[in-house]
Amino acid sequence: MSTGDDQPTISTAETVASSALDAGKAKKKRSQFTGNDRKVFLAMVGIPTFIHVAIVWIPTLLSILLSFTKWRGNDISEIEVTGVENYDVVLLGAFQGDTIQAILNNLWLLLFLFFGPTLLGMGLAYLLDKNLKGTRIYQSLFYTPVVLSLAVVGFIWQNIMYDQNYGLATWAFGGGDRVDWLGNQEFIFSIGNYGLSKNFLAILMAMAWRHTGYIMVLYLAGMKSVDAALRESASLDGCNEWQTFRHVLFPTLKPINVIVVVITVIEALRAYDIIAILNEPRNTELLSHLTTNALIGEGADNIGRGSAYATLLFLLCIGFVLWYVTNHYKKQENTV
Amino acid sequence: MSDMKFDFDTSPSGSAFSEPSDNVHFEATKTPLRPARVVLHVFLASLGILWMVPLVISLYSSFRPFAETSRKGFLSAPESLGLANYREALDRGDFIDKYWNTALILIPSLVLTIFLASLIAFAASRYSWRFNIFFLVLFTAGNLLPQQIMVAPLFQAARRIPLPEIMSNSEKLNGSNWMIILLHVGFQMGFCTFVLSNYMKLLPKELNEAAMVDGASLWTQYWTIIMPLTRPALAALATLEFAWIYNDFFWAVIFEQRGDDRPITSALSNLGGEFVTDTNVVSAASIFVIIPVLAVYFALQKHFIAGLTLGANKG
Structure with missing residues (x-):
């Protein structure tokens, strides 16, 4: 989920090659983003992913964890692990x-x-x-x-x-x-x-x-x-x-x-x-x-x-x- | 071809609602009316009229005094028609304020959702990299989860995050429009990413190649080459998302506790009680609530249908 450390290898050649129509004229040209383009690319992937994961996936995981606890919603330190009691x-x-x-x-x-x-x-x-x-x-x-x-x-x-x-x-x-x-x-x-x-x-x-x-x-x-x-x-x-x-x-x-x-x-x-x-x-x-x-x-x-x-x-x-x-x-x- | 490639061309022959083009269909256009056709028309017309009853009667009763419909019933000839119910509904329901508040949430949510989704859709569908499919799965699956699974942590976080008073009456993220916008953007982005990536994938690969040869930057490829070609899908999505965000009930009910500050659809939950004795004022209130979304639907019906059938993966 952390896009920051993965430095994706970008290759348009692969996609072109897999398209049956263009298979004939596909050139094995490997172009990797450099400099500014790489930053733009990381932002394009990173910003939307951050918001989506923060709103959807992290709360989903936390809800599952909270289902094994007892908590009245006050102080976070009051969260008490109770195992499967809620279930x-x-x-x-x-x-x-x-x-x-x-x-x-x-x-x-x-x-x-x-x-x-x-x-x-x-x-x-x-x-x-x-x-x-x-x-x-x-x-x-x-x-x-x-x-x-x-x-x-x-x-x-x-x-x-x-x-x-x-x-x-x-x-x-x-x-x-x-x-x-x-x-x-x-x-x-x-x-x-x-x-x-x-x-x-x-x-x-x-x-x-x-x-x-x-x-x-x-x-x-x-x-x-x-x-x-x-x-x-x-x-x-x-x-x-x-x-x-x-x-x-x-x-x-x-x-x-x-x-x-x-x-x-x-x-x-x-x-x-x-x-x-x-x-x-x-x-x-x-x-x-x-x-x-x-x-x-x-x-x-x-x-x-x-x-x-x-x-x-x-x-x-x-x-x-x-x-x-x-x-x-x-x-x-x-x-x- | 086996997956969801619907016709999302917005040219007149493209949408599900257009006249059939000549390659489709039998000889039907010029066949004389056969008895079977007549039966079919009668059936569809009756069912169609029945289908419109709740809306048509809402509209009709909204112009009639309660005293009259309670005596004669909803299905009766009018003695007097007027706007009194609308004046009353406007008075008690504060619909002008609610429209304004809805727009303050709807417009930023819509623009941000589609813009951010187009970024990730572009990056994940126009280039192959190690995790592109993983990201698409993440966004699509995220959009299909029930919202209830996210509520507890989001609610507990939002009521602890402070905001300056100028941004939030409650001085917390909870109870502010910002939270609702954030929720819409985070959640709806999944669907928009799904739709836009499916669409962008179908654009010829050579577009990027040629642009790269010309030395165009990544941003130029996105903004001046791919985005203009994605316009039909963007129009369809914008129309559909307008309706979905406008129609949102759940997020706003949970994260805006003050009924007066809620956008219009979720404000319904406290409108009911205010007019409980007068069905026709309730009708007028319903009309206030549905007019914007119906207007957008009738004006942009083609895009609306295209949006549904082109993504077609959620309710």
């Missing part, structure tokens, strides 16, 4: 209930995003890719919510859709009664003491409103790049529409599928805003809320426990992140 409390002890419900909620969110907005978005993209008249207008309609923050989405849905008396959801499904969409913490189905609560499902609907357009636009971009001739020949060969989609279009969308999976998993683990703006109704908390509630605000003085929650969140996503990133750059190394 014990969070996973097996007094907070076990909160933790399990939060992890389940993260899981519901993930499954919901996959089977709701992702399939719907893919379907819409497929339909909108048919060269319809007015397809751009349709696209804009579905896409507009994507530019809004989930916090605003929550704010708007709470007001227009889920108002207990006047909301449109109440109007459409309430049968003339008040409905407490966001307060109803009853489980739709439960597993022991845990489950999927009605208010969480209401929030999932609002999230779908934003997520569908996002997925749609990604697939639309992917489908546009598929050669029409490929599809045409498939239909000439007697494939019906489903077969063409399943065996011709879908396999070419693999890179998009990977991105969609990454986005969905990360989004499901990171989600915070919409539930926070609705004041975290009971049974809708995610791991992200347990983390921040232990760290910041009134009565939040348990840095160790908050960090343990954060570390769980980190562990749930890091393998995935590394898998994606290394694959991406491995491919790039091969193709460039």
Whole structure:
């Protein structure tokens, strides 16, 4: 991470040589930066890296370390190493209930995003890719919510859709009664003491409103790049529409599928805003809320426990992140 | 070709939203309307209208008195329309102050993020050196982490770092715009580096070679050769990052405890309570919050979509 001591050997020849097109005329010319250029180069790498590492990676490592300690956030000398005690409390002890419900909620969110907005978005993209008249207008309609923050989405849905008396959801499904969409913490189905609560499902609907357009636009971009001739020949060969989609279009969308999976998993683990703006109704908390509630605000003085929650969140996503990133750059190394 | 090389050409035929170019698609343009097409149009139009309901009704109700919608419902013909809800929302929500405060955070964050990301992207994608891929992995992975994992140490550090009163009301880094800018720059840089390095990689290698032969310095190569060619990606990123930074809720809620000093999206968390009894003032407040980002989106839709599909790696 310290860029200062590594003095990178710069060689443009290597990059040129690896490019298949230019392989013929590549000259083995080794040019190394000298003098001012070297300083500029080090600054170009060093300054952004310093800021990024200081804001992202060092705090990440420190959080993991803090998860093995007890600290109220006062004097640094009061930090007390307690080993796995926080994990014990969070996973097996007094907070076990909160933790399990939060992890389940993260899981519901993930499954919901996959089977709701992702399939719907893919379907819409497929339909909108048919060269319809007015397809751009349709696209804009579905896409507009994507530019809004989930916090605003929550704010708007709470007001227009889920108002207990006047909301449109109440109007459409309430049968003339008040409905407490966001307060109803009853489980739709439960597993022991845990489950999927009605208010969480209401929030999932609002999230779908934003997520569908996002997925749609990604697939639309992917489908546009598929050669029409490929599809045409498939239909000439007697494939019906489903077969063409399943065996011709879908396999070419693999890179998009990977991105969609990454986005969905990360989004499901990171989600915070919409539930926070609705004041975290009971049974809708995610791991992200347990983390921040232990760290910041009134009565939040348990840095160790908050960090343990954060570390769980980190562990749930890091393998995935590394898998994606290394694959991406491995491919790039091969193709460039 | 198997990885994410979307079409990020900003020429009219390039974006996902453009008219299909002639090499794409079947004969469709001149086919007569078949029943299947009609069904498809009806389906898409109904779903599209349904999709717009929350926004359209927010806008509509924001012009109507609460007494009227509470009696007749949101979906009713108007008796009177006016700006009273906006006056009230402006009065209670201080939106002018909040716009200003948002701009003070947004503009420096945006410029710094993209500038710094372009430096590292240039250095790591235009030259091969021992650790260039490592750096790209570091930035890309960093951007995909959940923000919650960084909060505790950052928060504890920020509340201990002093700032002169002129820079921060709280005289600490915590609670100042500087901290929020720093967080945006550090975090968003990962995504911008990812996108820009992917883009810069595709520019012909000979550009640097030729410039070196001409004796151009490294900075000249960056600033006068590569950056101008990267303009489409920069435009796309700037549009996208505008929305993301504008939409930020998490950082500002955590690091700015005083509700009045928060930028607009995170200020929502204390707006709710202020208008709780009047759905239509809440609607007007929502419109105040979403207008800037919707305006940018409608003006720069092409860049926006290009940005999403060209990086397409985060939510």
